[in-house]
Amino acid sequence: MKPIYVFFTALAFGASAFAHGNATGAVLERMEGMKSIQAAMKLLGKQAGTNDAFDFSAVNAAATDIMHHANEIPAVFAEKDLSMPTEAKAEIWEEMDAFNKLAAALESAAQIAANAQNADELKSAMGAIGETCKACHSQYRIKN
Template sequence: MKSARILALATLASITMASGLAAHTDATNPAVIKRMEVMKAIGGSMKTLAGMAKGEMAFEAEKANAAVATIAEQGMMVPAVFEANETDPATEALPAIWENWDDFAKKADDMVMAAKGVAEITEQGAIGAALGQIGGTCKACHDDYRKK
């Protein structure tokens, strides 16, 4: 059951990353582009973890730990890059972000805290726990604040 959940989170991370790539090339608003770059860095790190968890990429502890660190670092930037209510046809951000700012900012903080709480990854088996810790926070925010 646990491995099925890990696989589901890994698959979700891969799908989430792939679905956002096309929108990034169409954005023209510099503020929205910056937001997308931050989210792309987080998504890319989740994709790295998911790829290792699913065996699609070779396990490398250094890369896995760097991915977790990137999620924490970029996650700290999320409130700042979303603070201005900027629009762009290519954005996947919902107006609910600015209507429920405190909740959005808390969810960003939850992601950062989850990433910072991941113990050093020294073996492939530990990636599932990291995905579980971080992936749930990504989903919670995306469910409320990202176009589906």
């Protein structure tokens, strides 16, 4: 796997992989959605690293999962819930329009990935997905 995809996979898994602890309600729902996106990114990262065994069906399913969760982001963040172990910053609710635009950008980037026919097309789409994740996390996620 290329270093850039290793980076995005590591970014996706980050500290949140073990942080769900005692989460409940909206916080748990948000964390579970992000965990699903992380798993999909891991699969996409593996597929982006190969042309020999490119599995369109698996790529399409993973990217569609990201699209689904990206579409749900505005709804699962509608309720301001900062109870621990949340990783969400209060700025989300102060800048909801900008936050929702990033969710829409993630959904659009995932749509491109869902239509990738080979690893090169997927690599390009993953770059856009990764940049969107990075932009959102740098602004709206508490660093652990």
